[in-house]
Amino acid sequence: MEADVDAELMLRVAAGEKEAFAVLFDRYQASVARFAYRFVGDRARAEELAQEVFFRLYRSAKRYRPSAKFKTFLFRVATNCCLNEVRRWEYQVPRSVAEPGEPSEIESLAADSPRPDEAYDGQELEAAVATALGEMSPRERAAFVMCRFEGMPYREIALSLSATEAAVKSLIHRATLAVARRIDTLEMGTEPERSPA
Amino acid sequence: MSCTISSELTAYLDGELPIFQLRQIEGHLANCGECRGTVQLLRRTLAQIAELPAFELSSAIRRAVLSRIDEQATGSIGSRLKALWQPQVLLPSLGLVVAAVIALVIPRGTGLQPHDVALFEVGANLELAEDYEVVGLSNLDDLEVVQHLHELEGSP
Numbered sequence: 647m648e649a650d651v652d653a654e655l656m657l658r659v660a661a662g663e664k665e666a667f668a669v670l671f672d673r674y675q676a677s678v679a680r681f682a683y684r685f686v687g688d689r690a691r692a693e694e695l696a697q698e699v700f701f702r703l704y705r706s707a708k709r710y711r712p713s714a715k716f717k718t719f720l721f722r723v724a725t726n727c728c729l730n731e732v733r734r735w736e737y738q739v740p741r742s743v744a745e746p747g748e749p750s751e752i753e754s755l756a757a758d759s760p761r762p763d764e765a766y767d768g769q770e771l772e773a774a775v776a777t778a779l780g781e782m783s784p785r786e787r788a789a790f791v792m793c794r795f796e797g798m799p800y801r802e803i804a805l806s807l808s809a810t811e812a813a814v815k816s817l818i819h820r821a822t823l824a825v826a827r828r829i830d831t832l833e834m835g836t837e838p839e840r841s842p843a
Numbered sequence: 844m845s846c847t848i849s850s851e852l853t854a855y856l857d858g859e860l861p862i863f864q865l866r867q868i869e870g871h872l873a874n875c876g877e878c879r880g881t882v883q884l885l886r887r888t889l890a891q892i893a894e895l896p897a898f899e900l901s902s903a904i905r906r907a908v909l910s911r912i913d914e915q916a917t918g919s920i921g922s923r924l925k926a927l928w929q930p931q932v933l934l935p936s937l938g939l940v941v942a943a944v945i946a947l948v949i950p951r952g953t954g955l956q957p958h959d960v961a962l963f964e965v966g967a968n969l970e971l972a973e974d975y976e977v978v979g980l981s982n983l984d985d986l987e988v989v990q991h992l993h994e995l996e997g998s999p
Contacts, residue, residue: 664916668909675900683898693904700908704915772895793857794892800859819853823881826888 652716660707667704674717675700677796678724684791685728685784686735687776695731699724714805717798721806725788732784770832778828782821789814790821846871846878856885 652673658666678699683692702723710719779787788807792798798806804814848871854860855868872879 662916664909664912667912671905671908675905676897679900680898689898692898693900696900697904697908697911701911701915704912768894768896771891775892775895794889800854800857815854815859816850818857819850822853822885822888825892826884829888829891830884 653710653712656707656710656716656719657712659704660710667707670703670716671700674720677717678720680795681721681724681791682728684779684795685787686731687780691731691735695727698731699727702727715802718802718805721792721796721798721802722808725806728788729784771829774828774832775825778821778825782824785809786817786821786824789817790825793818794822846875849878849881852878852881853885856882856889 652670655666655670659670675696679692679696682695682699683689686692686695699720703720706723710716779790782790785807789803789809792803792806793800800811800814800818803809803818804811807814809817848868851860851864851868855865860868872882
Protein backbone atom coordinates (compact mmCIF):
# COMPACT_ATOMS: atom_id res chain seq x y z
CA MET A 647 0.00 0.00 0.00
CA GLU A 648 2.82 2.36 0.98
CA ALA A 649 4.72 1.49 -2.18
CA ASP A 650 1.64 2.34 -4.22
CA VAL A 651 1.48 5.76 -2.59
CA ASP A 652 5.13 6.40 -3.42
CA ALA A 653 4.72 5.20 -6.98
CA GLU A 654 1.72 7.46 -7.39
CA LEU A 655 3.69 10.39 -6.00
CA MET A 656 6.55 9.66 -8.36
CA LEU A 657 4.20 9.63 -11.34
CA ARG A 658 2.88 13.00 -10.22
CA VAL A 659 6.46 14.28 -10.01
CA ALA A 660 7.01 13.06 -13.58
CA ALA A 661 3.91 15.05 -14.58
CA GLY A 662 5.50 18.18 -13.13
CA GLU A 663 3.94 18.37 -9.65
CA LYS A 664 6.60 19.82 -7.40
CA GLU A 665 4.40 19.39 -4.32
CA ALA A 666 4.47 15.62 -4.86
CA PHE A 667 8.26 15.77 -4.87
CA ALA A 668 8.26 17.65 -1.56
CA VAL A 669 6.13 14.87 -0.05
CA LEU A 670 8.56 12.22 -1.30
CA PHE A 671 11.47 14.24 0.05
CA ASP A 672 9.90 14.42 3.49
CA ARG A 673 9.14 10.70 3.48
CA TYR A 674 12.62 9.57 2.47
CA GLN A 675 15.09 12.28 3.43
CA ALA A 676 16.03 10.53 6.67
CA SER A 677 16.68 7.23 4.87
CA VAL A 678 18.76 8.86 2.14
CA ALA A 679 20.73 10.94 4.65
CA ARG A 680 21.43 7.88 6.81
CA PHE A 681 22.51 5.86 3.79
CA ALA A 682 24.83 8.60 2.50
CA TYR A 683 26.31 9.22 5.94
CA ARG A 684 27.04 5.55 6.59
CA PHE A 685 28.45 5.24 3.10
CA VAL A 686 30.92 8.14 3.14
CA GLY A 687 31.30 8.59 6.91
CA ASP A 688 31.29 12.38 6.78
CA ARG A 689 28.38 14.68 7.61
CA ALA A 690 29.14 17.46 5.16
CA ARG A 691 29.69 15.07 2.26
CA ALA A 692 26.59 13.11 3.26
CA GLU A 693 24.47 16.27 3.12
CA GLU A 694 25.81 17.13 -0.32
CA LEU A 695 25.21 13.58 -1.48
CA ALA A 696 21.66 13.52 -0.16
CA GLN A 697 20.93 16.69 -2.13
CA GLU A 698 22.43 15.14 -5.23
CA VAL A 699 20.38 11.95 -4.78
CA PHE A 700 17.12 13.89 -4.60
CA PHE A 701 18.06 16.10 -7.51
CA ARG A 702 18.86 13.05 -9.64
CA LEU A 703 15.66 11.41 -8.48
CA TYR A 704 13.73 14.42 -9.71
CA ARG A 705 15.50 14.43 -13.05
CA SER A 706 14.90 10.71 -13.54
CA ALA A 707 11.22 10.84 -12.58
CA LYS A 708 10.13 10.46 -16.20
CA ARG A 709 12.10 7.21 -16.48
CA TYR A 710 10.44 5.69 -13.40
CA ARG A 711 8.00 2.84 -14.06
CA PRO A 712 5.61 1.85 -11.27
CA SER A 713 6.53 -1.82 -11.83
CA ALA A 714 9.70 -1.08 -9.81
CA LYS A 715 9.12 -0.46 -6.14
CA PHE A 716 9.88 3.16 -5.40
CA LYS A 717 12.26 2.49 -2.53
CA THR A 718 14.29 0.11 -4.69
CA PHE A 719 14.48 2.77 -7.41
CA LEU A 720 15.47 5.42 -4.87
CA PHE A 721 18.25 3.29 -3.41
CA ARG A 722 19.55 2.43 -6.83
CA VAL A 723 19.92 6.16 -7.49
CA ALA A 724 21.44 6.67 -4.02
CA THR A 725 23.91 3.80 -4.46
CA ASN A 726 25.05 5.11 -7.84
CA CYS A 727 25.54 8.59 -6.40
CA CYS A 728 27.53 7.25 -3.45
CA LEU A 729 29.66 4.95 -5.60
CA ASN A 730 30.47 7.84 -7.95
CA GLU A 731 31.33 10.03 -4.99
CA VAL A 732 33.62 7.40 -3.50
CA ARG A 733 35.39 6.88 -6.85
CA ARG A 734 35.77 10.64 -7.32
CA TRP A 735 37.03 11.03 -3.77
CA GLU A 736 39.55 8.21 -4.13
CA TYR A 737 40.73 9.77 -7.38
CA GLN A 738 41.09 13.23 -5.86
CA VAL A 739 42.56 12.07 -2.54
CA PRO A 740 44.74 9.01 -3.11
CA ARG A 741 45.36 6.99 0.04
CA SER A 742 49.08 7.73 0.05
CA VAL A 743 48.31 11.43 0.20
CA ALA A 744 45.28 11.20 2.49
CA GLU A 745 46.87 9.10 5.22
CA PRO A 746 49.37 11.59 6.56
CA GLY A 747 46.95 14.50 6.11
CA GLU A 748 44.01 15.76 8.06
CA PRO A 749 41.96 12.94 9.62
CA SER A 750 38.42 12.36 8.40
CA GLU A 751 35.42 12.48 10.71
CA ILE A 752 35.52 8.69 11.06
CA GLU A 753 39.25 8.68 11.69
CA SER A 754 38.82 11.34 14.34
CA LEU A 755 36.21 9.24 16.10
CA ALA A 756 38.30 6.13 15.74
CA ALA A 757 41.34 7.91 17.17
CA ASP A 758 39.44 8.25 20.42
CA SER A 759 38.92 4.48 20.61
CA PRO A 760 38.89 3.02 24.10
CA ARG A 761 41.70 1.68 26.15
CA PRO A 762 41.24 -1.96 27.14
CA ASP A 763 40.52 -1.09 30.72
CA GLU A 764 37.63 1.26 29.83
CA ALA A 765 34.04 0.44 29.02
CA TYR A 766 33.22 1.80 25.56
CA ASP A 767 30.52 4.38 25.00
CA GLY A 768 28.20 5.25 22.12
CA GLN A 769 30.76 7.36 20.36
CA GLU A 770 33.28 4.56 20.42
CA LEU A 771 30.73 2.11 19.11
CA GLU A 772 29.96 4.59 16.35
CA ALA A 773 33.67 4.85 15.54
CA ALA A 774 34.11 1.07 15.49
CA VAL A 775 31.18 0.63 13.09
CA ALA A 776 32.45 3.48 10.92
CA THR A 777 35.93 1.96 10.76
CA ALA A 778 34.52 -1.42 9.76
CA LEU A 779 32.36 0.26 7.10
CA GLY A 780 35.41 2.09 5.79
CA GLU A 781 37.26 -1.20 5.38
CA MET A 782 34.48 -2.83 3.35
CA SER A 783 34.16 -2.87 -0.41
CA PRO A 784 31.59 -0.31 -1.65
CA ARG A 785 29.10 -3.07 -2.53
CA GLU A 786 29.45 -4.71 0.89
CA ARG A 787 28.92 -1.31 2.47
CA ALA A 788 25.86 -0.52 0.35
CA ALA A 789 24.28 -3.92 1.06
CA PHE A 790 25.07 -3.70 4.76
CA VAL A 791 23.65 -0.19 5.17
CA MET A 792 20.46 -1.01 3.27
CA CYS A 793 19.98 -4.12 5.39
CA ARG A 794 21.00 -2.90 8.84
CA PHE A 795 19.92 0.75 8.78
CA GLU A 796 16.96 0.59 6.39
CA GLY A 797 15.70 -2.90 7.16
CA MET A 798 15.40 -3.72 3.48
CA PRO A 799 14.92 -7.42 2.60
CA TYR A 800 17.67 -9.15 0.60
CA ARG A 801 15.49 -9.27 -2.50
CA GLU A 802 15.06 -5.49 -2.60
CA ILE A 803 18.75 -4.94 -1.92
CA ALA A 804 19.56 -7.27 -4.79
CA LEU A 805 17.35 -5.21 -7.10
CA SER A 806 18.95 -1.97 -5.94
CA LEU A 807 22.44 -3.32 -6.53
CA SER A 808 21.58 -5.25 -9.71
CA ALA A 809 22.89 -8.39 -8.00
CA THR A 810 21.53 -11.84 -7.22
CA GLU A 811 20.04 -12.59 -3.80
CA ALA A 812 22.80 -15.14 -3.21
CA ALA A 813 25.43 -12.46 -3.83
CA VAL A 814 23.64 -10.07 -1.47
CA LYS A 815 23.45 -12.76 1.21
CA SER A 816 27.19 -13.21 0.94
CA LEU A 817 27.92 -9.45 0.96
CA ILE A 818 25.76 -8.91 4.05
CA HIS A 819 27.25 -11.87 5.89
CA ARG A 820 30.83 -10.71 5.31
CA ALA A 821 30.00 -7.12 6.22
CA THR A 822 28.07 -8.02 9.37
CA LEU A 823 30.83 -10.31 10.52
CA ALA A 824 33.42 -7.56 9.92
CA VAL A 825 31.41 -5.13 12.05
CA ALA A 826 30.88 -7.77 14.73
CA ARG A 827 34.62 -8.42 14.92
CA ARG A 828 35.39 -4.72 15.06
CA ILE A 829 32.98 -4.24 17.96
CA ASP A 830 34.33 -7.37 19.60
CA THR A 831 37.80 -5.86 19.37
CA LEU A 832 36.51 -2.71 20.99
CA GLU A 833 35.23 -4.77 23.87
CA MET A 834 38.37 -6.89 24.12
CA GLY A 835 40.82 -4.09 23.38
CA THR A 836 42.70 -6.04 20.68
CA GLU A 837 43.26 -5.48 16.98
CA PRO A 838 40.96 -7.64 14.79
CA GLU A 839 42.01 -9.83 11.91
CA ARG A 840 40.03 -9.39 8.73
CA SER A 841 39.17 -12.76 7.25
CA PRO A 842 36.83 -13.64 4.38
CA ALA A 843 34.70 -15.79 6.72
CA MET B 844 34.89 -20.86 11.31
CA SER B 845 35.25 -24.26 9.71
CA CYS B 846 31.57 -25.24 9.26
CA THR B 847 30.28 -24.74 5.73
CA ILE B 848 26.95 -23.70 7.18
CA SER B 849 28.51 -20.72 8.97
CA SER B 850 28.09 -18.48 5.90
CA GLU B 851 24.32 -18.88 6.29
CA LEU B 852 24.20 -17.65 9.89
CA THR B 853 23.56 -13.97 9.13
CA ALA B 854 20.74 -14.84 6.73
CA TYR B 855 19.43 -17.18 9.43
CA LEU B 856 19.24 -14.31 11.93
CA ASP B 857 17.74 -12.00 9.29
CA GLY B 858 14.93 -14.50 8.63
CA GLU B 859 15.99 -14.77 4.99
CA LEU B 860 16.23 -18.56 4.74
CA PRO B 861 13.59 -21.01 3.52
CA ILE B 862 12.07 -23.19 6.21
CA PHE B 863 14.01 -26.37 5.32
CA GLN B 864 17.33 -24.53 5.62
CA LEU B 865 16.20 -22.93 8.85
CA ARG B 866 15.56 -26.34 10.35
CA GLN B 867 18.91 -27.56 9.05
CA ILE B 868 20.75 -24.71 10.78
CA GLU B 869 18.83 -25.15 14.02
CA GLY B 870 19.84 -28.80 13.97
CA HIS B 871 23.46 -27.85 13.36
CA LEU B 872 23.50 -25.23 16.11
CA ALA B 873 22.37 -27.81 18.63
CA ASN B 874 25.63 -29.68 18.04
CA CYS B 875 28.15 -26.95 17.14
CA GLY B 876 29.45 -24.67 19.87
CA GLU B 877 31.54 -22.58 17.47
CA CYS B 878 28.54 -21.66 15.31
CA ARG B 879 26.45 -20.99 18.43
CA GLY B 880 29.19 -18.54 19.50
CA THR B 881 29.06 -16.85 16.09
CA VAL B 882 25.28 -16.54 16.28
CA GLN B 883 25.60 -14.94 19.72
CA LEU B 884 28.21 -12.49 18.43
CA LEU B 885 26.11 -11.58 15.41
CA ARG B 886 22.95 -11.22 17.50
CA ARG B 887 24.71 -8.89 19.92
CA THR B 888 26.12 -6.86 17.03
CA LEU B 889 22.70 -6.40 15.44
CA ALA B 890 21.34 -5.12 18.76
CA GLN B 891 24.26 -2.67 19.10
CA ILE B 892 23.86 -1.38 15.54
CA ALA B 893 20.19 -0.70 16.23
CA GLU B 894 21.22 1.65 19.03
CA LEU B 895 23.40 3.89 16.87
CA PRO B 896 22.13 7.45 16.63
CA ALA B 897 20.32 8.60 13.50
CA PHE B 898 21.75 11.14 11.10
CA GLU B 899 19.28 13.78 9.97
CA LEU B 900 19.41 16.52 7.41
CA SER B 901 19.01 20.12 8.47
CA SER B 902 16.00 22.13 7.33
CA ALA B 903 18.37 24.24 5.21
CA ILE B 904 19.02 21.17 3.05
CA ARG B 905 15.30 20.76 2.45
CA ARG B 906 15.05 24.37 1.32
CA ALA B 907 18.13 24.00 -0.89
CA VAL B 908 16.83 20.87 -2.61
CA LEU B 909 13.35 22.22 -3.20
CA SER B 910 14.61 25.55 -4.53
CA ARG B 911 17.00 23.72 -6.87
CA ILE B 912 14.09 21.63 -8.10
CA ASP B 913 12.03 24.77 -8.52
CA GLU B 914 14.80 26.33 -10.58
CA GLN B 915 15.06 23.19 -12.69
CA ALA B 916 11.31 23.10 -13.28
CA THR B 917 10.87 26.75 -14.25
CA GLY B 918 14.25 27.20 -15.90
CA SER B 919 16.72 29.95 -15.09
CA ILE B 920 16.70 33.34 -16.86
CA GLY B 921 19.89 32.36 -18.66
CA SER B 922 18.41 29.15 -20.01
CA ARG B 923 15.26 31.01 -21.10
CA LEU B 924 17.36 33.58 -22.99
CA LYS B 925 19.33 30.72 -24.51
CA ALA B 926 16.07 29.18 -25.66
CA LEU B 927 15.22 32.40 -27.47
CA TRP B 928 18.61 32.40 -29.21
CA GLN B 929 17.49 29.78 -31.68
CA PRO B 930 17.36 30.16 -35.45
CA GLN B 931 13.70 29.13 -35.47
CA VAL B 932 12.90 32.15 -33.32
CA LEU B 933 15.52 34.54 -34.63
CA LEU B 934 14.87 34.17 -38.35
CA PRO B 935 11.26 35.30 -38.51
CA SER B 936 12.06 38.03 -36.01
CA LEU B 937 14.99 39.27 -38.06
CA GLY B 938 12.80 39.19 -41.16
CA LEU B 939 10.25 41.39 -39.49
CA VAL B 940 12.91 43.81 -38.26
CA VAL B 941 14.49 44.10 -41.71
CA ALA B 942 11.09 44.65 -43.26
CA ALA B 943 10.28 47.35 -40.75
CA VAL B 944 13.62 49.10 -41.35
CA ILE B 945 13.17 49.03 -45.12
CA ALA B 946 9.66 50.32 -44.82
CA LEU B 947 10.89 53.25 -42.78
CA VAL B 948 13.94 54.25 -44.85
CA ILE B 949 12.78 53.51 -48.41
CA PRO B 950 12.27 56.71 -50.45
CA ARG B 951 8.76 57.58 -51.50
CA GLY B 952 7.79 57.52 -55.21
CA THR B 953 9.24 54.13 -56.18
CA GLY B 954 5.80 52.93 -57.06
CA LEU B 955 5.65 50.69 -54.03
CA GLN B 956 4.06 51.85 -50.86
CA PRO B 957 6.01 51.15 -47.62
CA HIS B 958 3.18 48.88 -46.59
CA ASP B 959 3.62 46.79 -49.78
CA VAL B 960 7.40 46.61 -49.32
CA ALA B 961 7.01 45.42 -45.78
CA LEU B 962 4.63 42.68 -46.85
CA PHE B 963 7.00 41.67 -49.62
CA GLU B 964 9.93 41.38 -47.20
CA VAL B 965 7.95 39.46 -44.67
CA GLY B 966 6.87 37.06 -47.37
CA ALA B 967 10.46 36.57 -48.57
CA ASN B 968 11.75 35.92 -45.10
CA LEU B 969 8.96 33.58 -44.19
CA GLU B 970 9.88 31.56 -47.25
CA LEU B 971 13.46 31.54 -46.03
CA ALA B 972 12.35 30.41 -42.60
CA GLU B 973 10.32 27.61 -44.18
CA ASP B 974 13.37 26.46 -46.16
CA TYR B 975 15.35 26.54 -42.98
CA GLU B 976 12.85 24.39 -41.16
CA VAL B 977 12.63 21.82 -43.96
CA VAL B 978 16.39 21.48 -44.14
CA GLY B 979 16.41 21.02 -40.36
CA LEU B 980 19.52 22.98 -39.49
CA SER B 981 20.40 23.59 -35.92
CA ASN B 982 22.82 26.49 -35.87
CA LEU B 983 23.30 29.96 -37.26
CA ASP B 984 26.47 29.07 -39.18
CA ASP B 985 24.38 27.22 -41.74
CA LEU B 986 22.11 30.17 -42.33
CA GLU B 987 24.23 31.33 -45.27
CA VAL B 988 23.81 27.98 -47.00
CA VAL B 989 20.06 28.22 -46.72
CA GLN B 990 20.06 31.78 -47.97
CA HIS B 991 21.83 30.65 -51.15
CA LEU B 992 19.79 27.54 -51.71
CA HIS B 993 18.09 29.17 -54.72
CA GLU B 994 21.48 29.32 -56.49
CA LEU B 995 21.62 25.55 -56.41
CA GLU B 996 18.21 25.23 -57.99
CA GLY B 997 18.59 24.42 -61.67
CA SER B 998 22.19 23.26 -61.27
CA PRO B 999 22.64 19.55 -62.08
